[in-house]
């Protein structure tokens with residue numbers, strides 16, 4: 001298998017995560033995978049741009065693993081995108097370093113699937129809401145792989161969902177993600 005880089009954008013993977021923690025646990029069983037937990041590496045958001053760009057250069061497939069926060073990526077992941085995908089590296093006439101790499105979004109969505117449509121309370125589809133990331137990949141010359149998405153992933157005891165069911169969906173998500181990575185690698 002070719003080299004895969006997983007950028008984990010959860011703000012608190014080890015303290016405040018159920019779904020993403022289980023998905024990353026599954027990825028950790030794979031070889032040829034470099035997993036970078038941004039909030040652990042950069043608790044103060046001071047991203048080491050060179051180290052992150054070096055990690056991108058080593059990879060053939062780049063996975064962004066994140067919980068959907070306010071219809072977008074969590075702040076630490078947006079900071080990584082803003083700083084690391086820099087002019088002259090990721091875009092611009094000489095910014096060709098990511099050309100031809102695979103780009104795979106893997107996200108856990110709190111709301112149910114039927115909330116993400118015109119008639120639903122979130123109005124837009126996930127495909128529509130992911131378009132800024134799709135276009136980011138395109139501008140960087142990367143191959144946009146079909147995202148791995150799971151719904152109903154929020155767990156708040158006695159309010160949203162049953163813990164065991166969310167855990168089950170997270171494990172399925174992990175298997176699906178590993179299979180998607182294997183397919184493109």
Ligand SMILES: Cc1cc2nc3c(=O)[nH]c(=O)nc-3n(C[C@H](O)[C@H](O)[C@H](O)COP(=O)(O)O)c2cc1C
Nearest residue numbers: 017018019020067068069070071108110111153154
């Ligand atoms: C700050 C914040 C914003 C969120 N925004 C959304 C949202 O826009 N849409 C949605 O469906 N779920 C939203 N959620 C729910 C998360 O997507 C869900 O809790 C998460 O994917 C579960 O993964 P975890 O257990 O690894 O944290 C939000 C949660 C938080 C904490």
